[in-house]
Amino acid sequence: MHMDRLREIYNYREMIYMMVRRDLRGRYKGSVLGFFWTFLNPLLQLGVYTIVFSIILRSDIEKYYLYLFIALIPWLFMANSVQGGATCVLAQKSMVTKIYFPRQVLPITHVTTGFVNMLLCFVVVFLVAGFSVGLNIMALPYLIPTMVIEYILALGLCFIAAAVTVYFRDMEHILGIAVMAWQFLSPIMYPPDIVPERLQPIFNLNPMTPITSAYRSVLYYKRPPDLTTMLAALAMGLVFLVFGWFLFEKMQRHFAEEL
Amino acid sequence: MENNIAISCRNLTKDFKVYFDKGSSLKEKILFRNRRRYEDRIVLDDVSFDVKKGEAIGIIGENGCGKSTLLKLLSRILYPDNGTVEIEGRVSALIELGAGFHPDMSGRENIYTNASIFGLKKEEIDDRLQAIIDFSELGDYIDNPVRTYSSGMYMRLAFAVAINVDADVLLVDEILAVGDAAFQAKCFNRLREIKAAGTTIVIVSHSLGQIEQICERSLWICDGKIRAEGSPREVHPAYLDFMNRRNEHEPAPEPPVEEEEQPKNRWGNGNVRISALRLFTDGGEEVVENVQLGTSLRVEMEYACKRPLKKPQLNISFYRTDGVLCYATGLMVEDELGTAMTGQGTVTMEIGRILLLPAQYSIDVSITGEDGFAYDDWHDARRFVMCCPQVEPGIVRLEHTWECTQAPDAKETNATEGDGEPCRKKNP
Known part of the structure; x- marks a missing residue:
């Protein structure tokens, strides 16, 4: 049954492709700068951080704006996958109640759109990192598994968030707070080693900890990430994906009635 | 299964x-x-x-x-x-049309999005693209954003995609x-x-x-x-x-209305009844059974209303007795009368030349209200048999003429009496 579903989703790959394309192109349609906003947006964010953290909130960390920026772009993808993902089935109500297609397409589309958007933002990340600290060609390939692991985790969480929100609309708002808390519990704005020693084991259970560290390792410290933590992150991502898959498959049967 | x-x-x-x-x-x-x-x-x-x-x-x-x-x-x-x-x-379901249409994208791009939602792959959409565009009758508008379409154009495009899914x-x-x-x-x-x-x-x-x-x-x-x-x-x-x-x-x-004994081929609430249906040929003779192909046919329907009707429509269908619907048409009786349909009256249908091919036919008549409900619905009200000396297959003869032309060929035409002139033969 699950294999059939996987095959079916594969057969609907054109739909995923078209929907991702539509979302990406449709996002800035009508605005003067159009698609250019995809790059302009992270650049402007970076500008704000640079001003705030080099003039007002000065940090001990060298080139803190880059330190933060490298972690922030992947985080924004994760946050959007979970928080925006919560409503990705709800938002397509008219399609879900009127047309058959494997429902998994909706979260996959949502996460993939965010993922492609992140990849485009990485053009800016590379530029900034390249000018600021330089790039290590030997370490860069490690970005690929890091991104794949993050995608797996994001997709798993999106499945869960989307399925639950259909039945329980408060989830959307609960997730708003939860995601904010998660941001502060992940080493995005601070280095992981400032967390008290005795809390470290719990802290490391957060799958975003190894993922963030891996991005930073490659782009900020210019060295390959620690492989054991990567594997731990992969394992956690897969647990969420498998759990999310089964939960979504079970709950999607009654989507059309609940909407 | x-x-x-x-x-x-x-x-x-x-x-x-x-x-x-x-x-x-x-x-x-x-x-x-x-x-x-x-x-x-x-x-x-x-x-x-x-x-x-x-x-x-x-x-x-x-x-x-x-x-x-x-x-x-x-x-x-x-x-x-x-x-x-x-x-x-x-399985393809024509339940929701235009799913996933993005107003800012062109008709062509929306065809791809919409068709992909029906589960088509890229190559399959490529193959159907021209058929879809042709069917939608949008022509050059296909490359304009969908938001500029009229609602009719929008639905035509949506339907064209849906119906071409195969x-x-x-x-x-x-x-x-x-x-x-x-x-x-x-x-x-x-x-x-x-x-x-x-x-x-x-x-x-x-x-x-x-x-x-x-x-x-x-x-x-x-x-x-x-x-x-x-x-x-x-x-x-x-x-x-x-x-x-x-x-x-x-x-x-x-x-x-007092319930009458209803025959099995008759339904409706009885507010009006078609009391008689008669067929007459050319000369005004009543048809017993046979009708010659190509002659004129007059259908007379007498009705009697029990009470005034709202916008009644009279429908008549010709079926071949094996169930093939050959022709059906309807008449808004009020428009024709210029007044409401009350009391008794006759509706006559004149068929100039009846060209149904030899077979047995039956006539259904009904009078329906504006909501489509039948006041009277009389199936198999009358049967008749079409006759014609010539045997042609089909349902109805299409009136036609033949014309053949042949280019004059040196040897062949000289040998035969043909001289390259077009020869005409008119169908009797």
Whole structure:
């Protein structure tokens, strides 16, 4: 049954492709700068951080704006996958109640759109990192598994968030707070080693900890990430994906009635 | 599932929880637990049926009877609470048109998005692209953003995509009300082509006429159960009769017409009766049985009204007795009379040259109100046999002339008497 579903989703790959394309192109349609906003947006964010953290909130960390920026772009993808993902089935109500297609397409589309958007933002990340600290060609390939692991985790969480929100609309708002808390519990704005020693084991259970560290390792410290933590992150991502898959498959049967 | 079965439904049951006051937020779930009362409404109750490959079947029933739910179960949008649906081959559902259209994108791009939602792959869409554009009649507008389209253009594009999906099983829900009359006719013809190509079709419609034209079988759903099943010509009159009676019992009961002994081929509430239907030939002679092909035919229908009717329409259909509908037409009697239809009268239909080919034919007449309900519906009111010395296959003779031309060929033409002149032969 699950294999059939996987095959079916594969057969609907054109739909995923078209929907991702539509979302990406449709996002800035009508605005003067159009698609250019995809790059302009992270650049402007970076500008704000640079001003705030080099003039007002000065940090001990060298080139803190880059330190933060490298972690922030992947985080924004994760946050959007979970928080925006919560409503990705709800938002397509008219399609879900009127047309058959494997429902998994909706979260996959949502996460993939965010993922492609992140990849485009990485053009800016590379530029900034390249000018600021330089790039290590030997370490860069490690970005690929890091991104794949993050995608797996994001997709798993999106499945869960989307399925639950259909039945329980408060989830959307609960997730708003939860995601904010998660941001502060992940080493995005601070280095992981400032967390008290005795809390470290719990802290490391957060799958975003190894993922963030891996991005930073490659782009900020210019060295390959620690492989054991990567594997731990992969394992956690897969647990969420498998759990999310089964939960979504079970709950999607009654989507059309609940909407 | 047997080989020649396309859709097999067994013991389908579906019930919905109908909440009196539904809330799906936490506050509502906890605080108003008492208010979250609901009743289980059984929408479909143990429905079983099969549809053969290549068969077209119509599902009829009043609003809320469960026919749309049934279609949603077939299309897998809903899952049954009990029972199974098995469908062979690719299913396409014309339920929602224009899914995923983005107003800022061009018609062409939206074709790709929309078709991909129906599960088509890139190459499959490429193959159909031209057919879709042609069918939509959008021409050069296809590269303009969809937001600049009129609603008619929008629906034409949406329908063009949906109808070109090429499924093995096509599910259609009340969508033939798209665009202008010409486009509707085109859609309908396309549906016929699809059927001729061997696609299994399930149609949900309020338009019994459409179902009669395309379906071999009708399924009448009433209160979640199959009430009747059979050829549309048998099921529909019974259905209309049932609806008439129900309407009469409900809100404003019209004074009941005394029930007459009704023959089996006659339905309707009896507010008007066609008392006689007579056929006359050229010379004014009444037809006994035979009608010569090519002669004129006059159909006289006498009617008697029991009470004034609202916008009555008189319909007449010519069937070959093996069930092929040869021709049907209707008349708004009021417009013709210039006054309301009351009392008694006669409607005459003059057919200049009747060109139906030799066979036995039957005539159905009915008088319906503006909502389509029959006041009188008389099947097989009259039979006649067409005669003609010439034997030609088909349903109807198309009046024609022949013309042949041949280029003069040096040797051959000299040898024969032909001189290259076009020769004409007029059909008698």
